[in-house]
Amino acid sequence: MMSDFSSRLAMYGPALFEGALTTLWLCTIGMLLGFVLGVVLHLLANGRSRAGVAFTRVYVSFFRGTPMLAQLLLLFYLPSAVGLDVPPMVAAAAALALNTAAYQSQILSSGFSAIPKGQMEAASVFALGRFNTLVHIQLPQVLRLTLPALISELIDVIKVSAVVSVISITDLMRVSQQLVSQTYRPLEVYLVAGVFYLALTSLLSLLGTVLERRWQERN
Amino acid sequence: MHELLSYLPEFANALLVTLGISLAAAWVGLVLGFGLNALRLALPGFGVIYRLYVWLIRGTPFLAQLAVVYFGLPIIGLRLEAVEASILSLALYSGAYFAELFRSAWASVPNGQLEAARVHGISRTLVFWHVQAPQAMAFALPLLGNQVILTIKESAVTSIITVPELTMTAGRIVSTTFSYVLPYALLVLSYWLLTSTVAAVARTLGQRMTRHLRG
Numbered sequence: 177m178m179s180d181f182s183s184r185l186a187m188y189g190p191a192l193f194e195g196a197l198t199t200l201w202l203c204t205i206g207m208l209l210g211f212v213l214g215v216v217l218h219l220l221a222n223g224r225s226r227a228g229v230a231f232t233r234v235y236v237s238f239f240r241g242t243p244m245l246a247q248l249l250l251l252f253y254l255p256s257a258v259g260l261d262v263p264p265m266v267a268a269a270a271a272l273a274l275n276t277a278a279y280q281s282q283i284l285s286s287g288f289s290a291i292p293k294g295q296m297e298a299a300s301v302f303a304l305g306r307f308n309t310l311v312h313i314q315l316p317q318v319l320r321l322t323l324p325a326l327i328s329e330l331i332d333v334i335k336v337s338a339v340v341s342v343i344s345i346t347d348l349m350r351v352s353q354q355l356v357s358q359t360y361r362p363l364e365v366y367l368v369a370g371v372f373y374l375a376l377t378s379l380l381s382l383l384g385t386v387l388e389r390r391w392q393e394r395n
Numbered sequence: 396m397h398e399l400l401s402y403l404p405e406f407a408n409a410l411l412v413t414l415g416i417s418l419a420a421a422w423v424g425l426v427l428g429f430g431l432n433a434l435r436l437a438l439p440g441f442g443v444i445y446r447l448y449v450w451l452i453r454g455t456p457f458l459a460q461l462a463v464v465y466f467g468l469p470i471i472g473l474r475l476e477a478v479e480a481s482i483l484s485l486a487l488y489s490g491a492y493f494a495e496l497f498r499s500a501w502a503s504v505p506n507g508q509l510e511a512a513r514v515h516g517i518s519r520t521l522v523f524w525h526v527q528a529p530q531a532m533a534f535a536l537p538l539l540g541n542q543v544i545l546t547i548k549e550s551a552v553t554s555i556i557t558v559p560e561l562t563m564t565a566g567r568i569v570s571t572t573f574s575y576v577l578p579y580a581l582l583v584l585s586y587w588l589l590t591s592t593v594a595a596v597a598r599t600l601g602q603r604m605t606r607h608l609r610g
Contacts, residue, residue, distance in 0.1 A: 241544070241590040242583045243551035245562055250583055253575035338456035339552060349458055356466065363467035370455045370463065377454040 181364070188355055188368055195351030196372050202265070202340065202347065203333045206272025210333075211326075213273060214280030215315070218288060221281065232281065239278035245339045247271050252343050268340040276333050283325045287318035320391070327384035331377045338373075348372055399577060402568050409564035410585055416478065416560060417547040420485030424546065425539070427486060428493025432501060435494075436523065445494070452491035457549045460484050465556050481553035489546045496542060500535035501527055533605050540597020544590045551586070561585055 217235065220228035239247065251274070252267040291314060299309040319326075341350035352369035356362045435445045452460065464487075465480040475483065504527045512522045554563035565582035569575055 237591070238583075238587060241548075241594075242586040243548040243562070245551040245554070246565075246579070246583045246586055249562070249566070250579040253569070253579055257574075257576045335456040338458040341458070342555060349456065349462075352459075352462075361470070363463065363470040366459060366462045366467050370451075370459045373456060373459060374451070374454040378450070381454075 184359070184361070184364070185368065188365060191351050191355060192348060192369060192372050195346060195348035195369075196376060198345065198351075199334060199337055199347040199349075200376065202269060202345070203272065203330065203337050205269045206276060206337070207326075207330050207333055209269065209273035210276035210280050213277035214284050215310075217277055217281035218284045219310075221285065222288075236278045236281060239275050244271070244275055244336045245342065247275055248339060248343065264340075264343040264345050267343060268337075268345050272333060272337060272340075275336070276329060279329055279332070280326065283322050283329060284318055286325075287322040288314060290321050291317055324384045324388045327380055327387075331380050334373070334376055334380075398572065398574065399581070402572075402578070405564055405568065406561070406581060406585060409559060409561045410589065412558070413547065413550055413560040414589065416481055416485065416553065416558065417543070417550045420482045420550070421489055421543045421546040423482070423486035424489030424493050424542075427490030428495075428497055431490065431494040432497035433523065435498070436501065437519070449491045449495060452488055453495075457484070457488050458552050458555065460488055461552060461556060477553070477556045477558045480556065481550070481558050485546055485550060485553070488549065489542060492542055492545065493539075496535055496538050497531070500531035500538075503534045504530045533608055536604055537597070537601040540594055540601070543597070544593050547590055547593065548586070 217232050221232040223229070248268065248271040251271045252262065252264065255262045255267075295313055296309065299313050304313070337347065338349040341347055341353065344350065346354070348369055352365050355365045359365065431445055431448065434441045461481065461484045464484045465475065465477065468475065468480075508526055509522055512526050513519070517526075550560060551562040554560060554566065557563060561582055565578045568578040572578070
């Protein structure tokens with residue numbers, strides 16, 4: 177019985193590992209794109225344009241107030257209505273990025289507000305320019321201040337990414353569905369898939385704790 | 396426009412299903428979370444079980460949990476209807492988040508109060524209900540609405556196991572009418588309306604119930 181299970185596990189293992197890589201890859205892309213978008217959203221929210229402020233408010237409310245699955249379906253099928261054929265992978269990455277950008281803009285704004293005003297004044301005295309100030313002065317500090325929160329956001333992205341399986345992306349969830357239809361053993365397959373997710377999220381949360389502790393020691 | 400009107404009743408029905416499933420699950424999850432936190436405080440050994448539960452639920456996607464309950468449990472003889480499996484999984488899922496919410500609420504009450512009460516010979520149970528709970532609940536109240544919203548959003552996933560809620564209904568309309576834009580646009584708007592309403596209700600209730608704290 178037990179050896180049966182271990183031999184089946186040897187069969188699930190490589191497939192689920194492939195799926196986990198797809199999940200991780202997709203989430204990393206979504207997270208990075210979401211970071212850039214999140215910075216843009218933050219700048220718009222604190223900019224002079226009134227339309228920009230209103231837009232970010234609606235954007236954040238919309239993406240935080242609706243399910244990821246619904247956003248994904250809209251994004252996947254909307255372009256096909258106007259004759260565009262969007263590959264599932266692109267739709268999934270875009271949906272994840274747009275979704276996490278709403279959350280990341282909120283995380284980042286707490287980081288931006290923690291930077292002393294004097295630094296911005298000093299930068300403008302040196303005529304550093306808006307873009308250079310952002311990239312060389314603000315972002316490195318913001319990234320460090322908000323990294324623990326960003327890591328926990330990445331964990332949320334990994335969990336929420338399970339729904340991309342419905343547009344037939346062979347992520348961890350989809351691979352387990354395929355294994356179930358081959359083996360007819362849903363309980364153990366889904367439990368093992370759960371262990372894979374647990375490993376991903378636990379490793380990341382461990383990384384977050386370690387980084388936070390190391391920086392606290394240094395300060 | 397005519398097309399929209401034709402499936403509006405279906406959408407309204409599905410909205411009620413989404414609301415029903417989510418509120419039922421959030422209610423059970425609230426009680427479960429409260430119980431888990433109370434047990435953690437009452438029994439020293441329960442902390443390990445508590446942490447294990449929270450780690451398992453918060454470390455895995457809801458879809459995986461739903462799959463275990465709906466597709467997995469029949470193997471060990473527990474066969475549930477899609478709606479039952481959905482409410483059970485959503486309740487187990489939100490229970491972990493509610494428990495953590497209550498844990499942080501109880502942590503917000505200074506420990507000195509517990510010690511002072513204990514020195515005066517007041518039992519732990521009385522301290523729990525009459526010293527900690529009133530303050531902790533005032534702390535937790537504004538956050539509870541968020542948790543209900545989270546449950547509503549996660550309930551969209553139950554469409555995958557064919558619960559006739561909003562997302563499933565939109566998908567069915569799409570597959571019969573072959574128009575994608577309107578049903579899916581209506582879908583996200585329905586959710587947006589639902590979660591915004593819950594947020595507004597929670598805000599109002601929260602303000603009303605903590606009025607005595609603001610003097």
